[in-house]
Amino acid sequence: MQRLLEMLGTLAVLYAVYALSFKKWDYTSEEKRLERRAVLKAKGMSNTFYFIHARTLFVLNTLSGGLFVFYWLYRHWQAVLYGFKRTDGKALPGGPLLRAAGGFFTFFQLNAIICRTCEYMHHKAPLAPWAWGTLWLGGLAGAVACPDWTGRIIGYLLFCGAPAALQNRLNALPKGTLPAAPKRAEILAAAAALLAALALAALGRAV
Secondary structure, eight states: OHHHHHHHHHHHHHHHHHHHTGGGOOOOSHHHHHHHHHHHHHHOEESOOOOOOHHHHHHHHHHTTTTHHHHHHHHHHHHHHHHEEOTTOOOOSSOHHHHHHTHHHHHHHHHHHHHHHHHHTTSOOOSOHHHHHHHHHHHHHHHHHOSSHHHHHHHHHHHHHHHHHHHHHHTTSSSSOOOSSOOHHHHHHHHHHHHHHHHHHHHHHHO
16 A cells, blocks of 8 residues: 555656746747647548446446456557558557557557547546556556455556546537447447456466
């Protein structure tokens, strides 16, 4: 529990530094705005994403042992790889399945693409990729390694909640509201993820 609190405290300090420095860049002049837009285009954005109600994502992720997030990553990369564009015209390497399997690494890149797209469309961007990524992976570490159940529960909620918070910011892009009821494919994916989580837990006890 103490380690988890120390990690959260460090993250808060780092975000404060970010908020007081890089986040407050001067975009008052037209020249600076055009320069920033050129940077965003060069790094790349996407005009397609996977949309799901943030609360639904959190519930399905929580009920599936946190493994629904890999289906969520797969659907996102399936959409992003289709709609990704950058100045040099180069596509992102790898397919959606490979990127979902490597989700502990590609989560940061997905977060960065969402941030750039939100900024370009004049919407409030999510926290920086390192912030959500640290919360997400730190939550997993806490859920696994904390010696007490309080720390494990907090870590698990962070692990399940970070993708939902990122999705909530993304959901501000399209007009209208998303239905809270999960789709059939999402329910089936959550059920399969739960079975996989139970199998992993049983394997862990047997070993």
